[in-house]
Amino acid sequence: MKEKMMGQGAGRLGFCRKAALAPMVRVGTLPMRLLALEYGADIVYCEELIDIRMAQCRRVVNEVLETVDFVAPDERVMFRTCLREKDHVVFQMGTADPQRALTVAQLVENDVAAIDVNMGCPKEYSTKGGMGAALLSDPDKIEAILSTLVKGVSKPVTCKIRILPSLEDTVSLAKRIEKTGVAAIAVHGRTKEERPQHPVHCDVIKAVAQAVSVPVIANGGSLDLVKSHGDIQVFREAAGASSVMLARAAMWNPSVFRCQGLLSLESVMEAYIRYAVRYENHASNTKYCLCQMLRDRVESPLGKQLHAAQTSAEICEVFGLQEFYSEHRARLLARQDSLHTGGQRPDRPVMEGDVTTMSVRFHRREYPPQITPKMHLLEWSRREKLEQPAYETVQRPLDRGFQSTVTVAEKKYRSTLWEKSKKFAEQAAAVVCLRSLGVSEGRVADPEAELVSKRKREERRADQSEEEKEGPHGPPNASDSTSRKRHQSKPQEEVKG
Structure with a gap:
């Protein structure tokens, strides 16, 4: 040749x-x-x-x-x-x-x-x-x-x-x-x-x-x-x-x-995850590639756990990389701080007229499934006996981007960044409000967030209650079970997006 x-x-x-x-x-x-x-x-x-x-x-x-x-x-x-x-x-x-x-x-x-x-x-x-x-x-x-x-x-x-x-x-x-x-x-x-x-x-x-x-x-x-x-x-x-x-x-x-020579698939997948987390690869793309590596093992216990994972944090948990993920998030935040003049976070609150603003964007993958900043803000408002947060959203014709302003306790908050949807814009406004107030927004990196803990307690109580209803005679009738499932699904339906 x-x-x-x-x-x-x-x-x-x-x-x-x-x-x-x-x-x-x-x-x-x-x-x-x-x-x-x-x-x-x-x-x-x-x-x-x-x-x-x-x-x-x-x-x-x-x-x-x-x-x-x-x-x-x-x-x-x-x-x-x-x-x-x-x-x-x-x-x-x-x-x-x-x-x-x-x-x-x-x-x-x-x-x-x-x-x-x-x-x-x-x-x-x-x-x-x-x-x-x-x-x-x-x-x-x-x-x-x-x-x-x-x-x-x-x-x-x-x-x-x-x-x-x-x-x-x-x-x-x-x-x-x-x-x-x-x-x-x-x-x-x-x-x-x-x-x-x-x-x-x-x-x-x-x-x-x-x-x-x-x-x-x-x-x-x-x-x-x-x-x-x-x-x-x-x-x-x-x-x-x-x-x-x-x-x-x-x-x-x-x-x-x-x-x-070839390395074990386990070590290769772990190395891939580290790169994916380091470079903020989208979790769905990371999961897709890992599933391709598993091939015929995709229905194994590991494959099923991977399939259930929805965020990069959850993927890391499946592979025992929780500490690596936490350390990466800490390094990322530290780098954001060091790059900003005066050591302040780039999302530091700034007053624009009567509105508190920050340059932040809502990333769904940073929050647990079914838990959003809007939920945390609503929960906090109820606890403080305030009126429900009110959102006002506008769309600009140029690129059809959305920007939302939330009013809480007669004060207004919004992100200076425009989002691709009305729902994301409202979530970004909620993030600005929560950060300005110093209230947890419930990100994955904050697993002990109050609302997450509350939901876990509610789920445990519901499970215990169900066990008591079953007693020695087995589960309740189908209509009771259906009613309970319908009741539990309502909070999730209210906060999609």
Whole structure:
């Protein structure tokens, strides 16, 4: 096999003899990328990110997490990266428009090592709008997109394709792609109609590799060929490729990149959780990745506990990492303090006219299930014999954001930040009020919050009462049980959001 070499400037990402983490939706976020790099991956691809959404993002330096975030108008972080992966991460986008692709590439190019265009994913998420594998039937558009990117950005440009029904068409497309000036071509050795249960066509990947002078990255061997680190070289040679890209094999156990051998799944999952917590990964995404690692063990006792977890704190509890989580939250708050002038918290109360304001946002994952700041504020008001808190919410036309002001004891409170929904805006206002009053808002980091404790006491009393009703003759009749369940569900229904 001839080695594919290309003229590269110093510091440019190369694609020869490399092992790469493949782009995977919901998997290729920052924690998984960093874990793969820790275990020995040379290159890590982010999950496919759609150009229309990314083009609306603004670049934000997150000094607390020490990351660079690309934030959508609704404040959702679409792409998060950090210095550790800067020379290794490839930004993959879904696009069908050359100019929009260029806009996104120029937005992120200074924070990534290369730009990749997805031309191989057969799922509707990618193919709608002519993206992903839909591009395979439009070589003119492929050429326009790649040529525009190669000319318009300073970083290497690559693409990922699937093979076509005929060998001749696949080789012809690869040659046309090569002429655009791309730095490498990743080839998934299946057609867009084939699925993982179909064998990977190493012979077609090899034919492409022999036909072009740029590096070819072989993909699709996880099920058939790659079970351990030693198999990566076997797959590379079988496909005649310059490098190998792993998806499912790395998703199931990213320590497949370790030349010293696989680590136990338990240690890998713990390491992943630490990265996820460190970089504030969304709990639902963290749980999804952990479930993929468990595979056929997802119905085990551990899997069921994981499935029940709703927050990062609860996930840490499942794996015995409560102390790590608490220490992380303390470090995070300390860093927030140190970054603010004078050592004051950035959410210190400020008077704007007759309204007390703070710059705070409501994050649902920071609170226990079914317990919210609004509930705590209502409980406190009742205890102080005050009127029920009154919320007044406005929406601004520009981005349809919401901002709420809560009145308690004839005093007004609101957050200076706009939320994506009316419910979240009200919760943020409640947070401002509670913090101003020095009253617990019931975050997960404060497990002894009064309302949480009260709910636990009420549940224990209800259970004890039920046991007394059952007595020696068994449970009460069905209508009594139904009535009790209906009564217990009411507080939850009142405070959703």
